[in-house]
Amino acid sequence: MYIGVDIGTSSVKAVSIDNRGVVQNIRQIPYPIFSSSPDFQEQDPEEIFNATVKVLKDILADNQGNKNQIKAISFSAAMHSLMAIDAAGKPLTLLITWADSRAKQIADNLREMDLGKQIYRQTGTAVHAMSPLCKLLWLKEYQAELLAEAHKFIGIKEYVFFKLFGEYVIDFSLASATGLFDVFNLKWYKDSLQLIGIEENKLSTPVPTTAIFQTKKFPEFANINFIIGASDGCLANLGAGAIEEGQIATTIGTSGAIRMTSSQSFVDEQMRTFCYYTDDNQYVIGGAVNNGGIILQWLREAFSPDESVENIFQSATNIPTGSEGLVFLPYLLGERAPIWDSSAKGVFLGIGKNHTQAHFYRAVLEGIIFALYSVGKVFKEIQSAPKEPCIYATGGFTKSDFWVQMMADIFNQKILVPNSSESTAIGACILAMKALGEINEWKEAQEMIPITKEFLPNEANHAVYMKNFSVFEKLYLALKPLFHHNN
Known part of the structure; x- marks a missing residue:
C-alpha cells in the first residue's frame, strides 16, 4: 500500500493505492482562498497543515487493517506558494498562492530586462507574478x-x-518552480538571490524528490516512511501515464496545464514555457494556463445561476463546431503560458444577432482549449518535439466526453483518458515506489495506469477550429496594448 497526498490550491487530498496502482480509498478536505483585493490571493497555512494531518489520519483509519502494509506516504504540492516565518517557525504572513498577481508590474519590468531573461534561462521558471522570485x-x-x-x-x-519533521527542506522539483533555483546545477541561483538581496540561509535546504523522512512528533505516523515528493505538475504527468520521452499530458481543473516529459532540461528562447525537475532523468516542459474550470464557474454564477454545469454542456452540444464565428479569449484572470501577461483580459469577438446563450457557452469551452493549444503548439517548435501522436488527459474536464472530444479535434491528436482522475496523488505514489527501490525505471509504472477511454480527432472539425484559432491568436496581440493601457 502507498498513500499519495496532494496539497492543492482548493483542498488537500489523500489517495491510497495498492502495488498494482488500484485506488483503494480517497479522502479530501477543502479550504478557502482569501482575497482582500483582486490581486491578492492568500490562504491560512495553519488551516492547510491541520487539514493535511486530518486527511492523513482519516485515510490511515480507512486502511487500519492494512496499516502494516503501508510502505510510504508521498507528497505533491501546488507550485509557487510563498510565506514568511519567524525563528520559531510561526507564520508572519498568510500563504501567497500562485494565483496572486500583486507583483505583476514588477514581473513585467523584469521580464523585459536582460537580467530577467538570464534568470529564466538558468532557472526554467517564467518571470511572472506567480513566481516566488x-x-x-x-x-x-x-x-x-x-x-x-x-x-x-x-x-x-x-x-x-x-x-x-522539524526541518526546513524543499524538494528539487518545487525549488525548480521558484525562479530562485538553478535547474541545471540543482542549487540556489546566486543572481536571483542577489537581485532580491537575501542569502541562501533565508531559504530551505534543497533535497532530491526521493528523500525519505520519519517523524517522532506524531505517534500515529511513527515508523512510516514519508517521501518528500515533487510538484503537482511533474507528478500529474507520472500519474497520467506520460512517463516516457516526448509523451504529453494535459489537465483542466480550476486552471489548466499541458506538459511534455523530457529526459533533459530545456528552456525556450522566447520564454514561453517552463522547465521543472522530477528527477535526474526526467523533467517536464510546458505551460500552465490560469483559466480552466474556474471560467465555467464564472459563466454560471454571472449569467446562469439557476442552471447546472451539466445543462451548460448540454446546451453547447447543440451549437455547431466553431460557435458560428464567436471567439472567446479566456483571460479573465490574466494569463500564464505562453504569453505570461497578468494584465490580459477576457474578450468575446464576433458577436452577431444569430448568437444565443448556448453559443456563448460553447465559445467559452472552445476558448479554454484554444489557450492550451497555444501552449501545445510550442512543443512542435522546440528541440524536444513530441514523439507520440497522443495526449494523456486528466482532471475534472474528463468527466465530459463532449469537452474531451473537442480537445481531440482542436489538437488533431488522439486523447487517452486513464482510469483514475487522481493522477497527481498516484504520481506521488509512483515516486515513492522509485524512492524505495520497488521500481527502477519510470516506465515500469506504465502498466499501473490503464487507459479507459480514447478519443480520435475529426479532421473536418479541426479545420473549422483552426480558422477560429487564427483569430484567437491575433486577438490577443491586437488588444495587448489596450490591456496594458487600462492598467
Whole structure:
C-alpha cells in the first residue's frame, strides 16, 4: 500500500493505492482562498497543515487493517506558494498562492530586462507574478522590513514538513518552480538571490524528490516512511501515464496545464514555457494556463445561476463546431503560458444577432482549449518535439466526453483518458515506489495506469477550429496594448 497526498490550491487530498496502482480509498478536505483585493490571493497555512494531518489520519483509519502494509506516504504540492516565518517557525504572513498577481508590474519590468531573461534561462521558471522570485521582489519594494526580519521564506509543503519533521527542506522539483533555483546545477541561483538581496540561509535546504523522512512528533505516523515528493505538475504527468520521452499530458481543473516529459532540461528562447525537475532523468516542459474550470464557474454564477454545469454542456452540444464565428479569449484572470501577461483580459469577438446563450457557452469551452493549444503548439517548435501522436488527459474536464472530444479535434491528436482522475496523488505514489527501490525505471509504472477511454480527432472539425484559432491568436496581440493601457 502507498498513500499519495496532494496539497492543492482548493483542498488537500489523500489517495491510497495498492502495488498494482488500484485506488483503494480517497479522502479530501477543502479550504478557502482569501482575497482582500483582486490581486491578492492568500490562504491560512495553519488551516492547510491541520487539514493535511486530518486527511492523513482519516485515510490511515480507512486502511487500519492494512496499516502494516503501508510502505510510504508521498507528497505533491501546488507550485509557487510563498510565506514568511519567524525563528520559531510561526507564520508572519498568510500563504501567497500562485494565483496572486500583486507583483505583476514588477514581473513585467523584469521580464523585459536582460537580467530577467538570464534568470529564466538558468532557472526554467517564467518571470511572472506567480513566481516566488517576483513575490519576494514585491516584498523588497513594499515590505522591506519584513524581508529583512523574516527568518525564512518557504512554500506550503516546506511548512508542512517543518511541522512534521522539524526541518526546513524543499524538494528539487518545487525549488525548480521558484525562479530562485538553478535547474541545471540543482542549487540556489546566486543572481536571483542577489537581485532580491537575501542569502541562501533565508531559504530551505534543497533535497532530491526521493528523500525519505520519519517523524517522532506524531505517534500515529511513527515508523512510516514519508517521501518528500515533487510538484503537482511533474507528478500529474507520472500519474497520467506520460512517463516516457516526448509523451504529453494535459489537465483542466480550476486552471489548466499541458506538459511534455523530457529526459533533459530545456528552456525556450522566447520564454514561453517552463522547465521543472522530477528527477535526474526526467523533467517536464510546458505551460500552465490560469483559466480552466474556474471560467465555467464564472459563466454560471454571472449569467446562469439557476442552471447546472451539466445543462451548460448540454446546451453547447447543440451549437455547431466553431460557435458560428464567436471567439472567446479566456483571460479573465490574466494569463500564464505562453504569453505570461497578468494584465490580459477576457474578450468575446464576433458577436452577431444569430448568437444565443448556448453559443456563448460553447465559445467559452472552445476558448479554454484554444489557450492550451497555444501552449501545445510550442512543443512542435522546440528541440524536444513530441514523439507520440497522443495526449494523456486528466482532471475534472474528463468527466465530459463532449469537452474531451473537442480537445481531440482542436489538437488533431488522439486523447487517452486513464482510469483514475487522481493522477497527481498516484504520481506521488509512483515516486515513492522509485524512492524505495520497488521500481527502477519510470516506465515500469506504465502498466499501473490503464487507459479507459480514447478519443480520435475529426479532421473536418479541426479545420473549422483552426480558422477560429487564427483569430484567437491575433486577438490577443491586437488588444495587448489596450490591456496594458487600462492598467
